[in-house]
Amino acid sequence: MNREKIISRTLVIFTVLLLGMVAVPSATSLPTGVAGVKDSGCNCHGAVVSDSVIPTLEGLPETYNYSEIYTLNIAFTGGPADPANINQGGFNLWVSDGTITPSDASVQSWNPNEVSHTDAGNDQTSWTVEWTAPANDRNVQFILHTNSVNGNAGSAEGGTIGDEWNRLSIQISSPVVILEQANPYTVLTTLIVVSFVLLLTVLTFIFYQNNPESFDWEHFAPWVAGWLTTTDHKRVGTLYFLAGFFFLGIGGIMAILIRIQLMVPGNDFLTQDQYNQFFTLHGTTMIFLAAMPLINGAANWMVPLQIGAPDLALPRLNAMSFWLQPVGAVLIFTGVFSGTGADTGWTGYAPYIVSETAHVGTTMWVAGQILLVASSTLTGINFLTTIAVMRAPGMGWMQMPLFTWSILVANLMLFLSIPAFGVGLIQVYLDRVIGTAFYDAASGGDPLLWSHLFWYFGHPEVYVVIVPAFGIISEVIATSARRSVFGYRSMVYAMAGIGVVSFIVYGHHMFTSGMDPTLRFVTMLTTMLVAVPTGIKIFNWLMTMNGGSLVYRTHTLWALGFLVTFTLGGISGMFFPSMAMDLHFHESYFVVAHFHYVLVGGTVFGLFCGVYYWFPKMSGKMLNEKLGVLHFLTAFVTYNGIFWPMHRLGVWGMARRHHTYFISVDEVRGVDGEIITEAVLGALPPEAAGWNMFITVNAILFFFSNFILIANVVISLVRGEKAPADPWGGWSFEWLTDSPPPTPSFGRFENGEWHDLPTLADANEHVAHEPSRLGIWFSKLMVADKEEVEN
Amino acid sequence: MSDHDEHHHPSAWGPHDWTHGAPHNSWSPLIMSMGFGIFLFMLAEAFTNGVFNAGYVPLVFVGLFVSLVGLIIWWRQDMSFDGTYEPMATGAPFKNIQIRKVAIWVFLMSEMMVFTSLFSTYIRYRTGIENCQTVFERGDWMQQGYTLETGEALICFEPASHLIASSMWHIAPGAINTFALIISSFTIVQALRWAKKPFGTIDEEVRRKRVFRYLGSTWILAIIFLILKMTEWFIGFYVPEIEILGIHEHHIHSLYAEGYLINADHYHHHDWVDEATGATMLADISVSASTFYVTTGTHGVHVAGGIIGLTYMTFKAWTGGYTPKNAVSIEYFGLYWHFVDLVWVLVFPFFYLY
Ligand code: HEM
Numbered sequence A: 001m002n003r004e005k006i007i008s009r010t011l012v013i014f015t016v017l018l019l020g021m022v023a024v025p026s027a028t029s030l031p032t033g034v035a036g037v038k039d040s041g042c043n044c045h046g047a048v049v050s051d052s053v054i055p056t057l058e059g060l061p062e063t064y065n066y067s068e069i070y071t072l073n074i075a076f077t078g079g080p081a082d083p084a085n086i087n088q089g090g091f092n093l094w095v096s097d098g099t100i101t102p103s104d105a106s107v108q109s110w111n112p113n114e115v116s117h118t119d120a121g122n123d124q125t126s127w128t129v130e131w132t133a134p135a136n137d138r139n140v141q142f143i144l145h146t147n148s149v150n151g152n153a154g155s156a157e158g159g160t161i162g163d164e165w166n167r168l169s170i171q172i173s174s175p176v177v178i179l180e181q182a183n184p185y186t187v188l189t190t191l192i193v194v195s196f197v198l199l200l201t202v203l204t205f206i207f208y209q210n211n212p213e214s215f216d217w218e219h220f221a222p223w224v225a226g227w228l229t230t231t232d233h234k235r236v237g238t239l240y241f242l243a244g245f246f247f248l249g250i251g252g253i254m255a256i257l258i259r260i261q262l263m264v265p266g267n268d269f270l271t272q273d274q275y276n277q278f279f280t281l282h283g284t285t286m287i288f289l290a291a292m293p294l295i296n297g298a299a300n301w302m303v304p305l306q307i308g309a310p311d312l313a314l315p316r317l318n319a320m321s322f323w324l325q326p327v328g329a330v331l332i333f334t335g336v337f338s339g340t341g342a343d344t345g346w347t348g349y350a351p352y353i354v355s356e357t358a359h360v361g362t363t364m365w366v367a368g369q370i371l372l373v374a375s376s377t378l379t380g381i382n383f384l385t386t387i388a389v390m391r392a393p394g395m396g397w398m399q400m401p402l403f404t405w406s407i408l409v410a411n412l413m414l415f416l417s418i419p420a421f422g423v424g425l426i427q428v429y430l431d432r433v434i435g436t437a438f439y440d441a442a443s444g445g446d447p448l449l450w451s452h453l454f455w456y457f458g459h460p461e462v463y464v465v466i467v468p469a470f471g472i473i474s475e476v477i478a479t480s481a482r483r484s485v486f487g488y489r490s491m492v493y494a495m496a497g498i499g500v501v502s503f504i505v506y507g508h509h510m511f512t513s514g515m516d517p518t519l520r521f522v523t524m525l526t527t528m529l530v531a532v533p534t535g536i537k538i539f540n541w542l543m544t545m546n547g548g549s550l551v552y553r554t555h556t557l558w559a560l561g562f563l564v565t566f567t568l569g570g571i572s573g574m575f576f577p578s579m580a581m582d583l584h585f586h587e588s589y590f591v592v593a594h595f596h597y598v599l600v601g602g603t604v605f606g607l608f609c610g611v612y613y614w615f616p617k618m619s620g621k622m623l624n625e626k627l628g629v630l631h632f633l634t635a636f637v638t639y640n641g642i643f644w645p646m647h648r649l650g651v652w653g654m655a656r657r658h659h660t661y662f663i664s665v666d667e668v669r670g671v672d673g674e675i676i677t678e679a680v681l682g683a684l685p686p687e688a689a690g691w692n693m694f695i696t697v698n699a700i701l702f703f704f705s706n707f708i709l710i711a712n713v714v715i716s717l718v719r720g721e722k723a724p725a726d727p728w729g730g731w732s733f734e735w736l737t738d739s740p741p742p743t744p745s746f747g748r749f750e751n752g753e754w755h756d757l758p759t760l761a762d763a764n765e766h767v768a769h770e771p772s773r774l775g776i777w778f779s780k781l782m783v784a785d786k787e788e789v790e791n
Numbered sequence B: 001m002s003d004h005d006e007h008h009h010p011s012a013w014g015p016h017d018w019t020h021g022a023p024h025n026s027w028s029p030l031i032m033s034m035g036f037g038i039f040l041f042m043l044a045e046a047f048t049n050g051v052f053n054a055g056y057v058p059l060v061f062v063g064l065f066v067s068l069v070g071l072i073i074w075w076r077q078d079m080s081f082d083g084t085y086e087p088m089a090t091g092a093p094f095k096n097i098q099i100r101k102v103a104i105w106v107f108l109m110s111e112m113m114v115f116t117s118l119f120s121t122y123i124r125y126r127t128g129i130e131n132c133q134t135v136f137e138r139g140d141w142m143q144q145g146y147t148l149e150t151g152e153a154l155i156c157f158e159p160a161s162h163l164i165a166s167s168m169w170h171i172a173p174g175a176i177n178t179f180a181l182i183i184s185s186f187t188i189v190q191a192l193r194w195a196k197k198p199f200g201t202i203d204e205e206v207r208r209k210r211v212f213r214y215l216g217s218t219w220i221l222a223i224i225f226l227i228l229k230m231t232e233w234f235i236g237f238y239v240p241e242i243e244i245l246g247i248h249e250h251h252i253h254s255l256y257a258e259g260y261l262i263n264a265d266h267y268h269h270h271d272w273v274d275e276a277t278g279a280t281m282l283a284d285i286s287v288s289a290s291t292f293y294v295t296t297g298t299h300g301v302h303v304a305g306g307i308i309g310l311t312y313m314t315f316k317a318w319t320g321g322y323t324p325k326n327a328v329s330i331e332y333f334g335l336y337w338h339f340v341d342l343v344w345v346l347v348f349p350f351f352y353l354y
């Protein structure tokens, strides 16, 4: 075996080990891991389970009666326990439903569903407790752990040596037979593991397809190693796409679980505590682990190609930006599977985020976010530098394709704002870890400072995720309309304007925080100002189509869909800067509807559009148009079905980030079980139940409609039609090279210099084949200075 | 992929063959990222809400070690860099400027925002929380029951400068540090100057020695900075009796020994005693201490990062790795180093004098 093979083999193994090491925090939080007493048992004495200890739990009915109180006898036999010992034993009893209460001083209660022995109860082998059965139908599970103790507590060995324990699990059913309710954590974990395995299988299959003869480890290891170590902007871009789509799926799974919970009023699939983690992780995943990587994927692929550069300015740093993300993701997910994940919302508001009541997973969430901030900073350095210095000779700022402009603006915004978030995160991390007092209100810390640091970043961030979509839409609409984009310059100035204004509006997220009315007024005006450049862009797109002749392709449809949904999101956005309205809409489903119209209808649709547009370039294979149109139609309809009704729910007052809601005809029970029939404060009109059901059904349909895209991609990779260099008649640089492009993307490096880099004149040459206004436009705008081209 | 690349069998873990373009595959990014992840995770396990859990400390070092392995792979790939591939800007307006230089300037832009955010935090608390001295002088802290007996502490802002600027000796480490950094900014420029002297004008051995020595002195000055910083924070020092200068023997306590701590919610300063009753004012100064340690600490981390970089560069200089062709990498580091220096020039007055 040659040296190369040995090295790549060892390193792949090494990487798998390391990845495992990073993943351990998540793994130890699996349902069978550190999930608390219920699973790991009591503080069990002795290392192993012992069959000689036999726990018993008596007094349980086979099916219980509602709210009846049962007296349970806990006992065990066997093991080293002996009446002559100082201590004989102990127990821990956990129940899934109803409440257990101690009936004498030998038992203590940890919480309503968990009891254990006291010091006084240490010298016994049997105990009694009382269990109040639940008032509704449940399959109730009891988990009992008992220790049989040899009584050497005072000895040097520390007391637990030689002790033995065992576990007993009993299930009883409810008066009415019900289906077993799924544990949301198990569902989530299973789905994530299944998705991951599917991803790996598909990747292996694609490797197999590439060359069925060489399907062995000998070839596989270098292939994997090649991907793990790549610094090529195109391959890193592909990695970003993979990671992004994977997490889009994970975020989607969580969204579905959230929606299942909200399907009917007063549902209890997720508890409040679980719900908090699910929406926190849903938001974080979607923004930081799905939307941003997908944008980076498109940018990695297209920016160097569009400006005629051989690669990004700092390829190795680019790989670093990518690899920080999966590691950050693992940290962010720590604790989620066992119910100790972050529960702060994706905004992580102080002081809750630094309090000890926030789940322990919050610390890891913060740590993961710190890595993502580092990643974004490196990405920013790379793209700003690349775009500033590596444009093809002759391509001035005002000849750059609009997608590249959008990435420039987005990265500039991100770059200047994310350090504030990073510093805030470090402060929170230190508060939670070594105990500094930045957000400790009891020591004079100001929780609002966090909101400032967060939203100083957070508001530009929402533009960071939408502006690249603007860029994609500009490219697609111009190409599809067979003409240059209308008002190129105003497009650039509009994006730059959004970039500037986005830094002076963040106060609109803090209107209800007791802000100075004068500042509120100023923020209201600046926020409304954002609509101006955004409106300019929308009208420019419309005008582009007006002057052109639209060719309907899948990506054209997505672009048109984007125009509709993004505009709707923009309009609902105009309600918030108006103070009086914001006070009502804040923290309601109206907000949820708004940001999903701009995030899903804007960013995600824009990215789908980009995928359909550039996939032939990236893979060299055409996608199936029929499947594409089917994907668009199903996704567009169900998407609107999810989020349009949310506006109405929000106006009715349905609260965001709440695990359930009530409608005014609900029976509501008081503490003593008496029925309060009057409407609960904040109850929604009865129609709300129907709308929520409607939304959930649509959410599930929307989720599955996206599998059409995945199927389309896989089918095309395996047996798609070969793509020509310029399938759509686009005219920026990326359409000049082959599909897929070679490495380096342009030119060749010899004797310490680049040769044969393209110049803008080459692009113009390409366009010259286009009979239409386009050629005229280019001759006016994009012809470079003669001297510059010659250099 | 062209055959051209395949002939070279680029290695993913170093040294790179830089004669035909940008770096090839590298294990470094993946390994380094995982190292950072392990480090942050284990650090959070080792301390939870200020409670120390020694069992995890070895794992913190595992994280650091893995990051270091990644860094060494990165360096190994860079060691062979002789300037063959110093990519130049192609587009206006930066035409023919080294691309990496532009990147460093862009990077410094975000560094600026990092320190801006830290200073914003400082200003928010410095101006928003009453100064402890003011509270003491106003004298109503007694009547309000903020006494030892009640055990209740008054929230106030105790600037570190109150302790540090209290004596010439106390401020000495900080002041010396200021000069150490300024001199190190000079030595790094000297290293660049010698590395840049055109071929033939000086003996190559002389160049090697000079560059090595200047980078080495920069390294030493940076180390001095951190040592003095630790002295000021944790160790303290001893001032001997020197009669001619009128100096009396005494101990300068570290900030730690003075009780100026991030968790000092029951801080009492020896000045804040009521003459009449002997009662001491109790103050909760944890916010001010947090801003002080974290801001100066962030700067310290930048110095430490510089030391790590300098270690590599000094080593490379010792092997004779810097010539006029690739002297610019010293310049890139120099830009960062000047920035760290300039930040100190702001941190020092804000935290040590004001
Ligand atoms: C299947 C599609 C989706 C559904 C059904 C869905 C559903 C929801 C729901 C119901 C909430 C509100 C939870 C609450 O506040 O009570 C929510 C929150 C959120 N969603 Fe989505 N979502 C989807 C896709 C996305 C996408 C693609 C993104 C981003 C690109 C996104 C970003 C967010 C954010 C940022 C929040 C706020 C989280 C927080 O309050 O901390 N969602 N989602």
Ligand SMILES: [Cu+2]
Pocket (backbone or CB within 6 Å): A458, A459, A462, A505, A506, A508, A509
């Ligand atoms: Cu905003």
